[in-house]
Amino acid sequence: xxxxxxxxxxxxxxxxxxxxxxxxxxxxxxxxxxxxxxxxxxxxxxxxxxxxxxxxxxxxxxxxxxxxxxxxxxxxxxxxxxxxxxxxxxxxxxxxxxxxxxxxxxxxxxxxxxxxxxxxxxxxxxxxxxxxxxxxxxxxxxxxxxxxxxxxxxxxxxxxxxxxxxxxxxxxxxxxxxxxxxxxxxxxxxxxxxxxxxxxxxxxxxxxxxxxxxxxxxxxxxxxxxxxxxxxxxxxxxxxxxxxxxxxxxxxxxxxxxxxxxxxxxxxxxxxxxxxxxxxxxxxxxxxxxx
Ligand code: KPL
Numbered sequence: 001x002x003x004x005x006x007x008x009x010x011x012x013x014x015x016x017x018x019x020x021x022x023x024x025x026x027x028x029x030x031x032x033x034x035x036x037x038x039x040x041x042x043x044x045x046x047x048x049x050x051x052x053x054x055x056x057x058x059x060x061x062x063x064x065x066x067x068x069x070x071x072x073x074x075x076x077x078x079x080x081x082x083x084x085x086x087x088x089x090x091x092x093x094x095x096x097x098x099x100x101x102x103x104x105x106x107x108x109x110x111x112x113x114x115x116x117x118x119x120x121x122x123x124x125x126x127x128x129x130x131x132x133x134x135x136x137x138x139x140x141x142x143x144x145x146x147x148x149x150x151x152x153x154x155x156x157x158x159x160x161x162x163x164x165x166x167x168x169x170x171x172x173x174x175x176x177x178x179x180x181x182x183x184x185x186x187x188x189x190x191x192x193x194x195x196x197x198x199x200x201x202x203x204x205x206x207x208x209x210x211x212x213x214x215x216x217x218x219x220x221x222x223x224x225x226x227x228x229x230x231x232x233x234x235x236x237x238x239x240x241x242x243x244x245x246x247x248x249x250x251x252x253x254x255x256x257x258x259x260x261x262x263x264x265x266x267x268x269x270x271x272x273x274x275x276x277x278x279x280x281x282x283x284x285x286x287x288x289x290x291x
Contacts, residue, residue, distance in 0.1 A: 001092050002066030003128040004120040007036035008158035010046035018126075019053040019079075027125040035127040038160060048126070056082045062090075065102075068250070069093040069261040072102065085109060088145075088152060090138070092116060094246065095261030096177050099169075103141040110145040110152065114138045115172040118161070119243050131243060135162050139169025174223040180262045182210040182233045184247035185283045188257065189290075191248070195241020198234065207233065209279040217266055220273040251287075259287065 002018070009016050020028070034048040051057070053075065060082045067075055072093060076083075083089075085108045091099050092114050099113040117134030138153065140146045153165045166172055183194055190196070190203050197203045208230060215229040225232055247257040263280050270277040 001116065001118075001120060002064070003034065003122060003126060004036070004118065004130060005064060005066060005092070005158070005161070006048055007034045007044070007046065007128055008161050010034060010048055011036070011044060011160075012158045014158070015049075017049040017051055017056065019051055019056060022052045022054070024125070025050065025052055029126070033126065037123075037127075037129045039130050039132055050126075054078050058082070059084055060087050062088045064090045064092065066092045068256065069095050069098045069258045070256050072098045076102065076105065083109070088112075088148075090114060090156075091141075093261070094176070094180060094258045096173050096265045097261045099141055099173065107142060108144060109142060110148055111141040112138050112145050112152065113141050113169050113173060115169065115176045117176070119240060121249065130160060132240065133160065133162065135164060137164050137166045137169060137172040139166045139172070141169070171223055174218065174221065175225055177262055177265060178214045178218055178223075178225075178229060179233055179236050180245075180247075181214055181266045181280065182207055182229075183237055184245045184257070185259055185263055185287055186210070187245040187248040188251045188259075188287055189283065191252075193241060193248075194237045194243050194245055197237050198241075206279070207237070210283070213270070213275070213277045213279055214266060216275050217270045217273070217277065220275060221269060257287075259284065 006016050006018055028050050032048050032050050033045050035043060035045050037043045065072055065075055087109055089102065089109055089111045091102060103111050115137045119131035119134065121129050121131060123129050140149055149165065156163060183197065186197055186203065186206055187194060197207050211230040211233050218224045218229065247259055250257040263284050267277050267280055
């Protein structure tokens with residue numbers, strides 16, 4: 001996602017520095033070209049500055065954190081000397097938890113969270129394939145963000161990213177979490193594409209069981225969507241049928257998944273309301289043992 005955003009922001013003419021872990025720096029070519037291929041296979045290339053994360057060398061004015069949820073804390077620890085109270089921080093993580101942690105840790109900063117449905121994958125370092133156009137909802141997490149919301153939103157526009165400001169990002173994050181909690185873990189369990197969960201058999205029944213539990217939690221938390229959750233999840237699995245979910249990609253590339261911030265958060269929320277989420281618990285147990 002970081003590469004997708006960097007490529008699109010550069011295309012718009014924004015200056016942009018990619019901060020990466022030192023051990024990954026040698027993967028990037030000396031030309032520092034970021035390549036983007038649109039969903040309809042139109043390529044574009046832009047130069048980009050790449051630096052090691054612990055040496056941005058100057059105070060950061062605008063920071064987009066595009067790591068997985070599990071990486072946010074250490075990124076902020078590393079970058080702390082370069083963050084001032086006015087640094088604008090945009091969080092792109094899946095799931096829930098990190099957004100509130102960051103807002104608590106930097107209460108004076110303008111902080112926004114995004115909920116993203118674009119599909120993207122890296123063909124190679126700095127070479128991103130935009131797999132499917134999606135929607136990005138962006139909403140403020142702190143009062144300082146609310147105060148400059150319109151200006152921030154206007155400055156972010158970039159080609160091929162469909163951005164929409166929302167007042168209640170929490171609602172969007174919960175809805176995305178709900179969909180991901182039903183789809184992502186199952187694609188890891190059955191080692192399949194999103195669409196292959198709709199098999200009219202065991203996988204689909206498993207999906208339905210997760211959806212039933214998730215819908216109860218959404219209802220208790222006050223975030224039930226207008227459309228029944230099962231039909232929404234089925235629609236997303238079908239529309240992204242050829243994609244491998246982000247959790248599947250993480251698991252098969254031996255990276256930690258974000259399921260603790262997705263199903264883990266759902267299970268914690270269910271406990272608050274005394275709701276039975278045994279299908280989610282069983283799924284997490286199986287995956288934690290397997291991965
Ligand atoms: O958001 C996704 C993800 O993979 O994390 C879905 C909607 C499941 C699309 O792949």
